[in-house]
Structure formats: structure tokens, C-alpha cells
Amino acid sequence: MENQRELQVQQRKGRRVMLFPLPLQGHLSPMLQLANILYNKGLSITIIHTNLNSPNPSNYPHFDLISFPDGFSEVEASTADGVAFVTRLNAVADSLKLPRIVLRTSNISSFLVFAAIPGLLREKDPQSEAPVPEFPPLRVKDLPPQSVAQYPDKFYQLFTLLASQTRASSGLIWNSCQELEQDAITALQQEFRIPIFTIGPFHKYFPAYSSSLLSQDQRCISWLDKQAPKSVIYVSFGSIVAINETEFLEIAWGLANSGVPFLWVVRPGSVHGAEWLEALPKGFLEMLDGRGHIVKWAPQQEVLAHPATGGFWTHNGWNSTLESICEGVPMICHPTFGDQPVIARNVSHIWRVGLHLEMRLEREEIARAIRRIILEAEGLEMRERIKCLKEQVDISLNGGSAYKSLESLITYIKSF
Structure with a gap:
């Protein structure tokens, strides 16, 4: 064992990778996971980061962390100003004059859609049910036209930059695998003639690892311990949504009316005009008599892996979607922006492991969807399908396609 450590130290000398993540939860988590994966393969790691959402150095003693003053705010990073934000970060990365391998933190299907956006937005009605022939089973309403309509020049610039900078890179890493997106990978290889490495899901390399920027309430696990197997609907819409x-109250009454136990993540400040739960009807939780549990933030991977969790109502960020697949938990899809509608459509119509709410936050619609997932035969069928998908992903990571792709990536990096 000691000899193996010494060998890794020797291999690490002169083999350094610099990683530069976008400083938002959905981007930081996979980048830090990737950093750990590469480190465990014998590479030295430097993380260049902004002051906004900077990683805690005590959590990463084995990495070199270098910060630079950025002057960014979270508002700037998550709104239309994000176009300028990304452009500024790219300029910093390019100034290093090193071979650049791009990590895309969404799924491959979404990336292909975004790269083609300027030629796809032919419909004026953003809620059109018309199909997008280039990307079945997407509809026009699954594309991101609202933002484009509001800031067309900026977003066309961003989409163009997305494709051109990717083509100009030395390679492309995905937090996905062939078992999930084989058709999309084939299309990607035809359009982007650079080395492609599908080595995900990243979080499965370190099941106990968390890179959450928010403090997790572990007490919800004790509450889950008291619930029956596969009986709980877990509700979380991520770190930005x-x-x-009005929407908050419809969700609350939908959960209550479903008759199903629920664990609900409500981030402080995530309800407009409220600090936390002030908008809840008086006596709401008491009325449920222990059937509902609300937290500010949850240890999501633990929650999804818990025997009591039977379904996940999610915004369909890619990290959350992967975590649900990897624990065999069917989903209720409530996408709101960006890549989420495309991912949700994959969940509901390609893998067929979830229900799509279609933006209808109405209490009876919510209650019905929860009962379908948790209590009815339809949900049981989805659970069987997602269990098969989970098993395929496990095989991919253990000697299969993702494992082989990671070995190829390490060889490729060491060739520079």
C-alpha cells in the first residue's frame, strides 16, 4: 500500500490540471467532483476560483486553491448579465494559454439543442406544442425562447460562443454516459470533431462526498427513518429557482391534499417576498400531524438513497436528475429555465421514468401527480424502468463505458 502511494506521488510530479469552475452550485459541484476523480488518478489539482461562492480550502487540503478578485454578485451570475459574466471568465481561462478541455455540466441532449438554438427558434409562440423535428421528442415550448426574446443579441451571442469555444477546445468531458445518451453522443461526435469523454455520473465515484454550498439539515434523515418504504415524495427545486x-401555496396544498408523506426543501428567500415559511397557512404543519417535514436544505444524495423515498419532485437540473436515476427514484418534472425543459422531456418521454407537470402548479394537478408516482401502478412501472437504468449506469462505472472513457481521459491528459 505504501509503495502504491509513493508511485502515485511520483506520477503526480509534473502532471497538474488547472480547473476553473463557473461559481454556481450546479457548476461547482460537478467540477469539484471531477477534480477529486482526477486527483485519485494521480494528477495534481489547482482550482482557480472567484470570490463569489468560493470553495472552503479546509474541505480540499489536497488541492491548490487560487482566488482572484472578481466583483461578481450572484444576481449578475444568474441573470442576463450572465452572458458578460461567462465571457469574462472565458477570457481569464484563455489568458493561461494552456490546452483547454471543456467540462459541460448539463447533459449532451441539452448542449446539442443550445448549440443549434439560433436556427431552431422559428415559432413566435413560446408555448407552442409544435414538434422540433431536429430533436424529437422536443416541442417548441421545451426550448428557451423567453430569455432569447428578452435579450436576443446577448443570448444568440452566448449560444454562438458555446458552440465555437467548444469546437476550439482540445476535448470535451461529460457528466453522462453512453447508457443514458447513446443517440446524443453519436450526434455529438458527428458535429464536434474533438475527443469526447463520457465519464459520469461523477458523484458515484464518491458516494459520501458533498460539495453543497448550503448547510444541510441532517435531521430530515431521522424523520425519513420513521416512514414506510417508498412512501415519501421528496420535493426540491435546486439552489436557484x-x-x-401563489405558487408556493398551490405546492403546499397539493402536497397536503395528496395524502402522501412529504419532505419539502424550501430555501430561505426562494419565495418572493418571504424570508422562509411565512406564507404557509396558520397551523398548516400541525394539521398534517407529522406527515410533512420542511427543511431549508437537505443532504440530497442521502435522501434519495433512503428506503422511505418513493419519488422526487424536481426542477430537473442535471445533477439532481442524475442523482435520482442513480438511486432508482422516479420523478415528477417541474422544469423552469435553461436546460431543464430538455432534461425533463428526456425523463418523461425517452427514459419514461417520470411525469411532466407542464408548468401547471395547481393543487389538484400536483396531488394527482404525487399519487400516480407513489401509490399507483403507473409509478411502480416507472420504478422498474428507472431501476433498470440505474443498473446500466452502475455497470458503466464498473468496467463499462464510463470506466473505459475515464482511462482514456487520463491517458489523453498525460499526453500533453
Whole structure:
């Protein structure tokens, strides 16, 4: 064992990778996971990061962390100003004049859609049910036209930059695998003639690892321990999505009316005009008599892996979707922006392991969807399908396609 450590130290000398993540939760988590994967393969790691959402150095003693003053705010990073934000970060990366391998933190299907956006937005009605022939089973409403309509020049610039900078890179890493996106990988290889490495899901390399920027409430696990197997619907819309008070109340009454136990993540400030739960009807939780549990943030991987969790109502960020697949938990899809509608469509119509709410936050619609997932035969069939998908992903990581792709990536990096 000691000899193996010494060998890794020797291999690490002169083999350094610099990683530069976008400083938002959905981007930081996979980048830090990738850093750990590469480190365990014998590479030295330097993380260049902004002051916004900077990683805690005590959590990463084996990495070199270098910060630079950025002057960014989270508002700037997550709105239309994000176009300028990304452009500024790219300029910093290019100034290093090193071979650049790109990590895309969404899924491959979404990337292909985004790269083709300027030629796809032919419909004026953003809610059109018309199919997108180039990307079945997508509809026009699954594309991101709202933002484009509001800031067309900026977003066309971003989409163009997305494709051109990827083509100009030395390679492309995906937090995905062939078992999930074989058709999309084939299309990607035809359009982007650079080395492609599908080595995900990243979080499965380190099941106990968490890179959450928010403090996790572990007490919800004790609550789950008291619930029956596959009986709980877990509800979380990620680290950015915000809703108004009307939507919040429809969700609350939908959960209550479903008759199903629920664990609900409500981030402080995620309801417009409220600090936390002020908008809940008086006596709401008491009325449920222990059937509902609300937290500010949850240890999501633990929750999804818990025997009591039977379904996940999600915004369909790619990290959350992967975590649900990897634990065999069917989904209720409530996408709101960006790549989420495309991912949700994959969940509901390609893998067929979830229900799509179609943006209808109405209490009876919500209650019905929860009962379908948790209590009815339809949900049981989805659970069987996602269990098969989970098994395929496990095989991919253990000697299969993802394992082989990672070995190829390490060889490729060491060739520079």
C-alpha cells in the first residue's frame, strides 16, 4: 500500500490540471467532483476560483486553491448579465494559454439543442406544442425562447460562443454516459470533431462526498427513518429557482391534499417576498400531524438513497436528475429555465421514468401527480424502468463505458 502511494506521488510530479469552475452550485459541484476523480488518478489539482461562492480550502487540503478578485454578485451570475459574466471568465481561462478541455455540466441532449438554438427558434409562440423535428421528442415550448426574446443579441451571442469555444477546445468531458445518451453522443461526435469523454455520473465515484454550498439539515434523515418504504415524495427545486406566493401555496396544498408523506426543501428567500415559511397557512404543519417535514436544505444524495423515498419532485437540473436515476427514484418534472425543459422531456418521454407537470402548479394537478408516482401502478412501472437504468449506469462505472472513457481521459491528459 505504501509503495502504491509513493508511485502515485511520483506520477503526480509534473502532471497538474488547472480547473476553473463557473461559481454556481450546479457548476461547482460537478467540477469539484471531477477534480477529486482526477486527483485519485494521480494528477495534481489547482482550482482557480472567484470570490463569489468560493470553495472552503479546509474541505480540499489536497488541492491548490487560487482566488482572484472578481466583483461578481450572484444576481449578475444568474441573470442576463450572465452572458458578460461567462465571457469574462472565458477570457481569464484563455489568458493561461494552456490546452483547454471543456467540462459541460448539463447533459449532451441539452448542449446539442443550445448549440443549434439560433436556427431552431422559428415559432413566435413560446408555448407552442409544435414538434422540433431536429430533436424529437422536443416541442417548441421545451426550448428557451423567453430569455432569447428578452435579450436576443446577448443570448444568440452566448449560444454562438458555446458552440465555437467548444469546437476550439482540445476535448470535451461529460457528466453522462453512453447508457443514458447513446443517440446524443453519436450526434455529438458527428458535429464536434474533438475527443469526447463520457465519464459520469461523477458523484458515484464518491458516494459520501458533498460539495453543497448550503448547510444541510441532517435531521430530515431521522424523520425519513420513521416512514414506510417508498412512501415519501421528496420535493426540491435546486439552489436557484424561486417562486411566488401563489405558487408556493398551490405546492403546499397539493402536497397536503395528496395524502402522501412529504419532505419539502424550501430555501430561505426562494419565495418572493418571504424570508422562509411565512406564507404557509396558520397551523398548516400541525394539521398534517407529522406527515410533512420542511427543511431549508437537505443532504440530497442521502435522501434519495433512503428506503422511505418513493419519488422526487424536481426542477430537473442535471445533477439532481442524475442523482435520482442513480438511486432508482422516479420523478415528477417541474422544469423552469435553461436546460431543464430538455432534461425533463428526456425523463418523461425517452427514459419514461417520470411525469411532466407542464408548468401547471395547481393543487389538484400536483396531488394527482404525487399519487400516480407513489401509490399507483403507473409509478411502480416507472420504478422498474428507472431501476433498470440505474443498473446500466452502475455497470458503466464498473468496467463499462464510463470506466473505459475515464482511462482514456487520463491517458489523453498525460499526453500533453
